[in-house]
Amino acid sequence: MTRVLGLTGGIGTGKSTVARMFAELGAVVLDADAIVHELQAPGQPMLDAIAEAFGPELIDADGALDREALGERVFSDEDARKRLNAIVHPAVGAEMARRLAAAREAGVPLVLLDIPLLLETRSKGGSGAMVEAVIVVYAPPEAQIERQRIRDGRDREAALERMRAQLPIDEKREMADHVIDNSGSLEETEAQVRAVFAELSGAAG
Numbered sequence: 001m002t003r004v005l006g007l008t009g010g011i012g013t014g015k016s017t018v019a020r021m022f023a024e025l026g027a028v029v030l031d032a033d034a035i036v037h038e039l040q041a042p043g044q045p046m047l048d049a050i051a052e053a054f055g056p057e058l059i060d061a062d063g064a065l066d067r068e069a070l071g072e073r074v075f076s077d078e079d080a081r082k083r084l085n086a087i088v089h090p091a092v093g094a095e096m097a098r099r100l101a102a103a104r105e106a107g108v109p110l111v112l113l114d115i116p117l118l119l120e121t122r123s124k125g126g127s128g129a130m131v132e133a134v135i136v137v138y139a140p141p142e143a144q145i146e147r148q149r150i151r152d153g154r155d156r157e158a159a160l161e162r163m164r165a166q167l168p169i170d171e172k173r174e175m176a177d178h179v180i181d182n183s184g185s186l187e188e189t190e191a192q193v194r195a196v197f198a199e200l201s202g203a204a205g
Helices: 015-025 032-039 045-054 067-075 078-105 118-124 141-152 156-164 169-175 186-204
Strands: 003-008 028-031 110-114 133-138 178-181
Touching: 003 015, 003 118, 003 186, 015 028, 015 110, 015 133, 015 186, 028 032, 028 078, 032 078, 032 110, 045 067, 045 078, 067 078, 067 156, 078 110, 110 186, 118 133, 133 169, 141 156, 141 169, 178 186
Parallel strands: 003 110, 003 133, 028 110, 133 178
Antiparallel strands: none
């Protein structure tokens, strides 16, 4: 029997690092962001839909999506963000369900659905509705801002804009079934991941 868990966090909390740790321990990770990138590749219908909704200037000279420009557009405009989500979420949810079905067919014991907006969309029947429990990767808001500054070169207001588009991380922590606190060292984070994986895979077995 395949156990299906949700993995989420907030921008700058280190969710990708934690997902990699779970994968190294043997979990199958279905990454919503990676699926989005695949579905938004040149020649894909989703890219055409985004260009139609937001303008052809968001497509660069190579025919690829200018993600930074799109991000600036939607993170400062809630209506634009809703239009984008209406294009992206159904297609990503369908592809995630297809891959999950394949993992179940293969008898994979533990699958993590890595979804940034899992808790925001769980009650609306999105991919989050497929999970039996939620793991939240936590880091304090100031750490989220600082990591965006270092990783993406964003100033404080740009970082806060992206954080406001998600539920506050402290709220997500309260909603979690399991919390990985990624505010310390990588070794401390890895120890927590190992403990949660052992608990979950033991229950799966």
